[in-house]
Amino acid sequence: MSTDVTAKTPAPAPPGKSGGAAGDGLLQLVLDGMRRNMRQYGMLIALGLIVALFAVWTDGDLLLPRNVSNLVLQNSYILILAMGMMLVIIAGHIDLSVGSLTAFIGSMAAVFMVKNDLPWPVAVILCLAVGAIAGAIQGFFIAYGGIPSFIVTLAGMLIWRGLTEIFLEGQTLGPFPEGLQKVANGFLPEVGPNTNYHNLTLLLGFAMIAFVVFQEFRDRRRQQEFHLDVPPLNLFLLKLVALGAAILTLTMLLASYKGAPIVLLILGVLLVGFGYVMRNAIIGRHIYAIGGNLPAAKLSGVKDKKVTFLIFVNMGMLAALAGLVFAARFNAASPKAGLNFELEAIAASFIGGASMSGGVGTVLGAIIGGLVLGVLNNGMNLVGIGTDWQQVIKGLVLLAAVGFDVWNKRKVGS
Amino acid sequence: MAGPVLEMRSIVKTFPGVKALSDVTLTVQQGEVHAICGENGAGKSTLMKVLSGVHPHGTYEGDILFEGEVCEFKDIRASEHRGIVIIHQELALSPFLSLAENIFLGNEHAKGGFIDWRETLRHGSELLRRVGLSDHPDTRVADIGVGKQQLVEIAKALSKKVKLLILDEPTAALNDEDSGKLLDLILELKKQGITSIIISHKLNEIRKVADSVTILRDGKTIETLDVKAPETTEDRIISGMVGRDLENRFPDRTPHEPEEGAHPALEIRNWTVHHPIDQQRKVVDDVSIEVRRGEIVGIAGLMGAGRTELAMSVFGRTYGRHAGGTVLKDGTEIRTKTVPEAVKHGIAYVTEDRKHYGLNLIDTVNRNISLSALGKVAKRGVVDEHEERQVAEGFRKSMNIKAPTVFEPVGKLSGGNQQKVVLSKWIFAGPDVLILDEPTRGIDVGAKYEIYTVIDQLAAQGKAVVFISSELPELLGMCDRIYTMAAGRLTGEFSRAEASQESLMRQMTKDKEVSR
Numbered sequence: 020m021s022t023d024v025t026a027k028t029p030a031p032a033p034p035g036k037s038g039g040a041a042g043d044g045l046l047q048l049v050l051d052g053m054r055r056n057m058r059q060y061g062m063l064i065a066l067g068l069i070v071a072l073f074a075v076w077t078d079g080d081l082l083l084p085r086n087v088s089n090l091v092l093q094n095s096y097i098l099i100l101a102m103g104m105m106l107v108i109i110a111g112h113i114d115l116s117v118g119s120l121t122a123f124i125g126s127m128a129a130v131f132m133v134k135n136d137l138p139w140p141v142a143v144i145l146c147l148a149v150g151a152i153a154g155a156i157q158g159f160f161i162a163y164g165g166i167p168s169f170i171v172t173l174a175g176m177l178i179w180r181g182l183t184e185i186f187l188e189g190q191t192l193g194p195f196p197e198g199l200q201k202v203a204n205g206f207l208p209e210v211g212p213n214t215n216y217h218n219l220t221l222l223l224g225f226a227m228i229a230f231v232v233f234q235e236f237r238d239r240r241r242q243q244e245f246h247l248d249v250p251p252l253n254l255f256l257l258k259l260v261a262l263g264a265a266i267l268t269l270t271m272l273l274a275s276y277k278g279a280p281i282v283l284l285i286l287g288v289l290l291v292g293f294g295y296v297m298r299n300a301i302i303g304r305h306i307y308a309i310g311g312n313l314p315a316a317k318l319s320g321v322k323d324k325k326v327t328f329l330i331f332v333n334m335g336m337l338a339a340l341a342g343l344v345f346a347a348r349f350n351a352a353s354p355k356a357g358l359n360f361e362l363e364a365i366a367a368s369f370i371g372g373a374s375m376s377g378g379v380g381t382v383l384g385a386i387i388g389g390l391v392l393g394v395l396n397n398g399m400n401l402v403g404i405g406t407d408w409q410q411v412i413k414g415l416v417l418l419a420a421v422g423f424d425v426w427n428k429r430k431v432g433s
Numbered sequence: 434m435a436g437p438v439l440e441m442r443s444i445v446k447t448f449p450g451v452k453a454l455s456d457v458t459l460t461v462q463q464g465e466v467h468a469i470c471g472e473n474g475a476g477k478s479t480l481m482k483v484l485s486g487v488h489p490h491g492t493y494e495g496d497i498l499f500e501g502e503v504c505e506f507k508d509i510r511a512s513e514h515r516g517i518v519i520i521h522q523e524l525a526l527s528p529f530l531s532l533a534e535n536i537f538l539g540n541e542h543a544k545g546g547f548i549d550w551r552e553t554l555r556h557g558s559e560l561l562r563r564v565g566l567s568d569h570p571d572t573r574v575a576d577i578g579v580g581k582q583q584l585v586e587i588a589k590a591l592s593k594k595v596k597l598l599i600l601d602e603p604t605a606a607l608n609d610e611d612s613g614k615l616l617d618l619i620l621e622l623k624k625q626g627i628t629s630i631i632i633s634h635k636l637n638e639i640r641k642v643a644d645s646v647t648i649l650r651d652g653k654t655i656e657t658l659d660v661k662a663p664e665t666t667e668d669r670i671i672s673g674m675v676g677r678d679l680e681n682r683f684p685d686r687t688p689h690e691p692e693e694g695a696h697p698a699l700e701i702r703n704w705t706v707h708h709p710i711d712q713q714r715k716v717v718d719d720v721s722i723e724v725r726r727g728e729i730v731g732i733a734g735l736m737g738a739g740r741t742e743l744a745m746s747v748f749g750r751t752y753g754r755h756a757g758g759t760v761l762k763d764g765t766e767i768r769t770k771t772v773p774e775a776v777k778h779g780i781a782y783v784t785e786d787r788k789h790y791g792l793n794l795i796d797t798v799n800r801n802i803s804l805s806a807l808g809k810v811a812k813r814g815v816v817d818e819h820e821e822r823q824v825a826e827g828f829r830k831s832m833n834i835k836a837p838t839v840f841e842p843v844g845k846l847s848g849g850n851q852q853k854v855v856l857s858k859w860i861f862a863g864p865d866v867l868i869l870d871e872p873t874r875g876i877d878v879g880a881k882y883e884i885y886t887v888i889d890q891l892a893a894q895g896k897a898v899v900f901i902s903s904e905l906p907e908l909l910g911m912c913d914r915i916y917t918m919a920a921g922r923l924t925g926e927f928s929r930a931e932a933s934q935e936s937l938m939r940q941m942t943k944d945k946e947v948s949r
Contacts, residue, residue: 241819242819245820247822298818299815299816299818300815301811301814301815304804305807307793311794311795311796312789312794315789315792317751318748318749318772318784318791319772320772378793378796
């Protein structure tokens, strides 16, 4: 289900030609649209190639329903972090503390639930609040104190890691309540008659397709209402079919195993939510504006400090969520949890199209970048490549992705 | 004069999708100052990049002959080796290195890989003297003004044994005094046998220093004129650049009749601002100005007069430390402590530096236009993209913004079109008072006229316009009233009838020495 939304955001890229689009060939239009979002389509294609490569290499094991489920669960926390990280990087900042903060929230969760037996929903809310506060503290120093985010979050990285070890006294704490484990590891409940497929997942998938089709048509009609050029009907339909096929494939894959993991739903909601906010909400625009040109944004009346502060609060909350999912998945809070997560999330963002100087990137890109890393991890595990070589290969992929971007920009002409 | 030193024959340079140069021929005589002018996008900078090897041999068609030999430069070093040095519009000095270190950067006096400081200092100070600078070679570049930095660039060129010096809009960032010095230096170098090519928008400069001028338009050479010939007038050059006879450089304007009794739209009283770092220094000193609806009021002043500082400190205190004064809108005192407050009270400030303070260059036209008034195309915090696009399309047509679509990144547009985007952005915010800071800086004649027309229309719609400019002709052509500033103080106020270049300049240079 993540591919469905995945394909959604780049697709409505508005039509290029102002005048006579009718004369151009369909292929030309498709290529035009792709060139405009070169980075994202490039990575989407790269992701497809990587999936295909490992699917062949593992004799199809990669795409077994069970493995697809696993892939989602294994990477959920990195994907959650990557979405928040993308916002931070678009705004022109960086957050090195999220790995430590993930571990810290895990330890808080253990203190709340294992040591003090709080009901898990209460503990979850408390943990998210602690994450928000941790983010707020860092955000305060960055936005209002004017200390570079690299420094503040580098300090945070040390502080949260240290506090984790203090809270856990170097021990691993567990187990967590069953309810929480189900959220992190479980699937949607089984309902209805036996169809050999997971009914609720099927239903959800079909609903999703219907929703996407409805949205696309509504969007098209709205554009026409405003007398704006719309892409030709055949291109539009082609896009709809591609979207529908992608959703359907993933739905069938998941439905033929245990159904959609609950974490996947959380991811989907976050992706759609953040994607919408970044594209359509005023605050989203303001984030791009301060990352693209801070002085100009200030002179345009953007409340840059407040926006920066909120971005870090948000990052803190997402780190808390990732910490909860991670702790619940392994059913223990460990002082070594979340090691290098910040680097994975940052790498995912840059693979997915972020720029060091800020102002560029999409939440969807972060997900694509995260999936590239995730599929690489999973695929290499399946074919038995050791973690030593895995790191080398992931490093090369990061270098290649950003290198491609730089090369492509240079070719287009600055 | 011993024949041509440089000949560029039928140069064609194509970028993906754009033919930047389509048959340019340029002949520069030995020992002359040769001006190149043309509208933005005419291909001036591209031509110089071809000449200096930024675009290496093989990426363009045509021949370059320097001192009679065919040259095939593969990079800048190759052209510099032959004595062709280009000084770009944006200065390329390292701010925290000394003058001498900058002069010899990449070309150091060294023994076995270590800097020879004695020789660096000796030669450095010699070169600095040659360009008329008395600063110590150990001074940091960051500690001298832009005008002097430009001269350091020339010293750097001299260190490379320059034969052909190319200056790309060298006076764009300089005040009149520094510009004058620079132009004198170019003439001085000419006496020493150095040939110069100067790219400039400023026709009076061309008249002052150049021997001949080549006019480019749409990537083609239009003509080469002898500047000293009597028939080469400014209007003649302008008509060559724009390809039409420019009868009037300014739109016909019915002067504003101030209505009796009504309060001014904006009134600034006794405004004083201190320098943000050196807090003893008054950058704006007890300035009071007013502007009425429908009126265009100019503020003239040399660089450092405090015009921009006045405007920015009023607009959300975005410059310096406020030390007194009030702002009144329609007779009532208002707070303009933050930008959102100023915008709420209907004030807009269009910056002089559109690239750094006006636009998000990597974002699209439509998103730049809507940024300062997103609330107008949004409901409950959610932007209606279609409405936004429609608004932007409207401005694209009405302002004649030359962009293929409103989804074009602003950074890809020419300066004039970027300026139109900044103006659109603030017109869309719907202000009552517009403060325009150098709205026509660095843009070509045709686009200037379009911008003047827009300003005129804004005033006709009843907006109050404050027009800050260094170009006196445009203030005289556009304004109903003109204030002059010098060294942070208001030094004069002229009606349209009273003002002349001479009278304004006298007030603009008043007391300058005393306050320094």
